[in-house]
Amino acid sequence: MATDESKTPPPTAAEVDEPDEWDKRIFSTGCADENAKMTDCYFEKRDWRACTAEMERFKECWQKNGNEERTSSKGA
Incomplete structure (x- = not known):
């Protein structure tokens, strides 16, 4: 019995190389x-x-670059 899989084309090279939101944040x-x-x-x-x-x-890089505010809790 054949399966009816979705025929989604693979991502293009440009799509693979494009930074996503996570990459941009890092x-x-x-x-x-x-x-x-x-x-x-x-x-x-x-x-x-x-x-x-x-x-x-x-951790040292994170602190050196002043990223503590990114992870601090506000109003806690």
Whole structure:
């Protein structure tokens, strides 16, 4: 029995290369490289405890670039 799958065309190269909203937010922090290294570490090791150096570098970058207000709770 044949399946009737949706024939959605694959994304074009321009669509794949275009930054999405998440990418734009990460790039605007100034810590995109540190974030990539941190997530790559987790993807490779599957354990955040094995990525403490990468997390620390991301945290230092986050603070150096003044991003604390992005994650602070307002009115808490």
